[in-house]
Amino acid sequence: MKKNIVFIVCITYTLTTLAFFFQSKIKQDTIYFITGFHKDIFGSDKSGFFNLANVLKEHGYKTKVTGSYRIRDLKNAKYIVVFDNHPKKLRRIKKLPKNKLILFVWEPPCTMTCNHDKKYLRYFSKVFTFRDDLIDNKKYFKFHYPRAQNVIAREIPFDNKKFCSLIVSNKTSTHPSEIYFERKKAISFFEEYAPQDFDLYGWGWNKAEFKSYLGTSINKIDTLKNYKFSICYENSKDIKGYITEKIFDGFQAGTVPIYLGADNINDYIPANCFIDKRDFKTYNELYIHLKTMSKEEYLMYLENIKDFLNSDESKVFKGEHLIDTFKKALNLK
Numbered sequence: 001m002k003k004n005i006v007f008i009v010c011i012t013y014t015l016t017t018l019a020f021f022f023q024s025k026i027k028q029d030t031i032y033f034i035t036g037f038h039k040d041i042f043g044s045d046k047s048g049f050f051n052l053a054n055v056l057k058e059h060g061y062k063t064k065v066t067g068s069y070r071i072r073d074l075k076n077a078k079y080i081v082v083f084d085n086h087p088k089k090l091r092r093i094k095k096l097p098k099n100k101l102i103l104f105v106w107e108p109p110c111t112m113t114c115n116h117d118k119k120y121l122r123y124f125s126k127v128f129t130f131r132d133d134l135i136d137n138k139k140y141f142k143f144h145y146p147r148a149q150n151v152i153a154r155e156i157p158f159d160n161k162k163f164c165s166l167i168v169s170n171k172t173s174t175h176p177s178e179i180y181f182e183r184k185k186a187i188s189f190f191e192e193y194a195p196q197d198f199d200l201y202g203w204g205w206n207k208a209e210f211k212s213y214l215g216t217s218i219n220k221i222d223t224l225k226n227y228k229f230s231i232c233y234e235n236s237k238d239i240k241g242y243i244t245e246k247i248f249d250g251f252q253a254g255t256v257p258i259y260l261g262a263d264n265i266n267d268y269i270p271a272n273c274f275i276d277k278r279d280f281k282t283y284n285e286l287y288i289h290l291k292t293m294s295k296e297e298y299l300m301y302l303e304n305i306k307d308f309l310n311s312d313e314s315k316v317f318k319g320e321h322l323i324d325t326f327k328k329a330l331n332l333k
Contacts, residue, residue, distance in 0.1 A: 028078045030062040031330065035083045038106070040065050050146065050319035052326055059332050069093060079330055085121065087114045098125050102329050104143065105129040108236035110175035128329055132241035132264065143325045147245035148317035151306055155254040156225050158295050163197035164190065164258075165224060166231040167217050168246075170204030177236040179260060186231055187212065189283035197291075199227070224253035228298065229275070229290055234261025243268055248317060250274075251309060256301045258286070268313070272304040 035041055042063060046053035053063040061078060069092030074080060081102050082093070093101065103124040105115045114120045121127050128143040129135075135142050166187065171180050190198030191211050200212040201223060207213050217223040224230050230253070232246040242262045247269065250257035259265060260277040280286040308314055315321055327333070 028076055029060065030064055030076045030078060031056055032074055032077050032080045033063065033065045033083070034067065034069070034080065034089075035065055036086060038083050050323055052323060055323055055327070056330070056332075059327075061330075069096065071095060081326075081329070082124070084112055085114050085124075086112075087120070090114075090120060090123070093123050096123075098123060101125055103127045104329075105131070106145075108177065108234070108239060108242055110173040110178035110180075110236045113175065126329060128325065130241045130243070131239060141325075141329070142241070144316045144321065145244045145248075146317060146319045146322040147248040148309060148314045149248065149252040150309055151252060151254050151302070152221065152225060155302075158228070158298060161228045161255075162199065162226055163194075164229040164231065164290070165199045165201065165227040165255075167201040167220055167223060168233075169202045171235070173235075175236070177239060179233050179235065179237045182237075182260060183231065183233050186233075186283060189287070193284070194287060197287075220249055221253045224250060224255050227255050230255045230257055232257040232259050232274075233277070237261055238263045240264045241268075243317075247274060251305045254302060256298065256305075258290075268316075270304060270308055273301065273308050 033041065041049040042053045042065065046057075046063070056063050066073065068074065069089055074096070077100055079102055080096060080100050081104065083104050084107050085093075085103055085105070101124045103121065103126070105127065107115055109116045115129075116131070125139075126141060127134075127139060128141045130143065130145070131140075132142070134140040166183065168183060172178075173180055187198075187200060187210060195212060198212050199214050200210055201214055201217040203216055205213045230250045232250050234242060234244055234246060236242060237260065239262060241264065243265060244261075246261075247257045247259050247265075251273070257274045258277055259274045262268075265274075265276070275286070275290070277286065280289065
């Protein structure tokens with residue numbers, strides 16, 4: 001019996017040693033991206049996502065978008081980049097080598113709570129997040145949404161613009177940081193007191209419940225450009241550094257955003273580029289402010305926006321900076 005046990009132990013050790021030997025001989029030349037609902041970020045010609053795949057190719061690495069968390073499917077991985085931490089996949093993530101796992105956090109707490117829970121984040125060697133309060137440049141690193149674009153060339157004249165719009169999907173959450181409900185407060189105010197000055201677009205709404213609803217928007221920028229103001233509320237509030245595409249879509253369309261979200265927004269974007277909802281106790285106060293704004297003051301906002309988009313301060317919100325962030329994450333120079 002003892003001889004059999006010794007034999008089994010020896011065989012197991014030998015097979016394990018051989019497995020590690022052959023694994024070490026496999027060329028680790030691929031960077032895998034587990035992107036979840038972001039899907040295929042690169043496209044068939046690999047030019048998508050700011051040409052990241054081709055940039056990595058120049059450094060000698062292949063890229064592959066995968067939905068697999070199985071070690072045998074990732075055996076040639078140099079790194080495994082995960083977009084958002086899905087709790088249902090955590091059991092499989094635990095089995096992957098931590099030194100190869102890098103997490104990019106795109107979603108806020110009200111959408112994906114586990115993205116911000118350190119007991120989940122411990123399985124990653126590096127975490128890139130928008131949250132300023134977590135950044136230590138050891139495990140937690142800063143990244144910005146890459147959505148800053150120049151204002152469209154053919155702006156709609158001031159006198160030809162409608163007043164205010166909101167383009168967003170109808171969502172709900174019980175998380176204390178959510179501000180989906182605040183969007184609905186804005187909609188309710190305009191529909192009751194200024195229906196002629198407000199239009200609603202997006203998925204999940206219906207005309208029977210929301211009188212201002214005009215359907216979905218095929219092209220967000222093309223729709224926004226027809227309005228003087230756009231309501232640009234983040235999904236979560238009071239999260240330092242959480243600044244997404246919403247305010248930048250307004251900038252690009254040549255509309256003045258009404259913003260609510262990151263409590264340190266002025267650390268990144270000058271206050272003279274947007275209307276800060278926090279400056280108004282009620283929607284009636286906000287509405288009066290907007291309605292009484294002169295054409296000259298309005299156009300000055302647009303000039304300030306253009307100045308910001310052309311400044312060094314806006315570069316962290318552009319694709320080139322995101323590429324630099326990925327190169328940093330993957331230890332590339």
